[in-house]
Amino acid sequence: MDIQVEYAVIGGSGTLSSDFPLGANDSGVLLIDDDLQFATPYGLSPIFRLFSVDDKKVLTCKMHGWRSGVSRADASRQIFWVFREAGVKRIISEGGVGTANHLLDPRDFVIPDDYLDFSVRKDVELDGRYLLVMRDSLCGEVRSTLIENTRKQYDGRIFTRGIYANTDGRHFESPAEVAMMKGHADIIGQSICPEVYLAREIGACFAGLYFVVNYGEGLVAQWSHDDLKTIFYDDAPMISRIIIDTIRQLPVNGQCECKDLRKETLLKGIYNK
């Protein structure tokens, strides 16, 4: 691949309506290339945009690469294959989430430090060469930079840790499912897995910024689709600005342990050639 890029943003519902990164109106952001698509072993990739923040190059795609006719597992594999080939080292994701913790309200930010995977996409990998240690799976350095920059942009509540429960979707969760997750997770969404595994597999740092857009069913109050829509459109430029400032501040090579938490598998001959 002729593109070498060290930063990537997997866009979600928080930035979709703001033509990320252009909606942030940041004079240090320059669009380099649009409509980039790559042939991968898992099919043609989603469309990527290449831009720069000052002197740093960033690849980004919309809505986690999800699109009709392509499974979410394949969309994720296509994205991470491209990131690996491009040499991406630090990945930021974002998205809207529901609540499992009854203390949370819409428009709270959560920067989670752990996750629970209730999806059935456990077998999503690139080549299975590594044993992936999922301790500190959300990079502490990327998280603290996200937290710092969210505080600069936002006066509301920011939770600096939390557990993200990943479900399969596309539907939301039933009241019984939310009740089961309450006490075990704080927020519920559909996009931290398999991204978190695939980031570790390519040796990159990964962390995400999640904005609460609705109460989990059966918790606190019924949520309204109008509120969800308002958040979707009104808050996207702010989320874009937080991510751009985070990239600006984040060095390419961290002091974190992320890249050491993948080990060569011992199951040689099965997963290694």
Ligand SMILES: [Zn+2]
């Ligand atoms: Zn890291």
